[in-house]
Amino acid sequence: MELYMSANSPYARKVRVVTYELGLHEKVTMTETNPRDPSTGFRDVNPLGKIPALVTDSGDVLYDSPVICEYLNDVEGDGHLLSKETRERWRTCTLVALVDGVLDAGMAVRLEKMRPEHARSIAWIDKQIATASRGMDTLEKRVTEWADEVNLGTIGMACAIAWLQFRHSDHDWLSTRPQLRTWYESFNQRDSLQITMPDQTR
Structure with missing residues (x-):
């Protein structure tokens, strides 16, 4: 492949x-x-x-x-990253959608900031940051539901948090979300995440 x-x-x-x-x-x-x-x-x-x-x-x-x-x-694969049980499967798929929505908002901000300064919309940037922040707040409230799981949703959570910290380091994503920070610091130690860490120089 x-x-x-x-x-x-x-x-x-x-x-x-x-x-x-x-x-x-x-x-x-x-x-x-x-x-x-x-x-x-x-x-x-x-x-x-x-x-x-x-x-x-x-x-x-x-x-x-x-x-x-x-x-x-x-x-x-062997299917273990997405439950076959209906309720659990859709719960994980909804988490995937939430995390992708956070990423989409963060990506919209990054693309807007790549435009010439005079052409940027501060209102658009603020709107997208607010969207990402609401998503992160929801993850903070619900992270204990997935704390012990390795699935497509939690993998997405870890990748989203890492990217937000990398590309939007001017915002504080974790210090006011202590449960999410504790979960991320632990989950991020997985070999799969360490091997695929973003290149901070690019």
């Missing part, structure tokens, strides 16, 4: 962590890709021009990260 990714993409990192947790990392070729560069040909792989995208051994192309993670878990 081939995964089109960027080392500092939190969405791609989720997939990379999943490959390690499922013992599939040696079966997946990691292809570093700049989705903004049309000359790479990546848009022929994913017409949306977004990473990650996975090409399976049968030649199918899967995107985006929730779909890829579920495929790796259910088809290529």
Whole structure:
């Protein structure tokens, strides 16, 4: 299999962590890709021009990260990262959606700040930061529900927290959320997360 990714993409990192947790990392070729560069040909792989995208051994192309993670878990792996029990499965899928919403808001801020200063919307930035903060507040309130679990949702939580601290270090994401901070500091010690740590120099 081939995964089109960027080392500092939190969405791609989720997939990379999943490959390690499922013992599939040696079966997946990691292809570093700049989705903004049309000359790479990546848009022929994913017409949306977004990473990650996975090409399976049968030649199918899967995107985006929730779909890829579920495929790796259910088809290529042993399935232990997403419960087969209906209520637990949808609870985890909802956590995945919450975490992706936090990331989407944070990514919107990053993209806005890449615009020329005169063209930036402070109101838009504030709105997206508020959205991410509400999501983080919800995680703080509910983190004990997942404290002992390793699943697609908790993997996403750890990747989202790391990325927010990396790309939006001007905001304090954890000191006012002590339960989430304690959980993250423990969960972040997993080998899969240490191996896939973002490059702080990029």
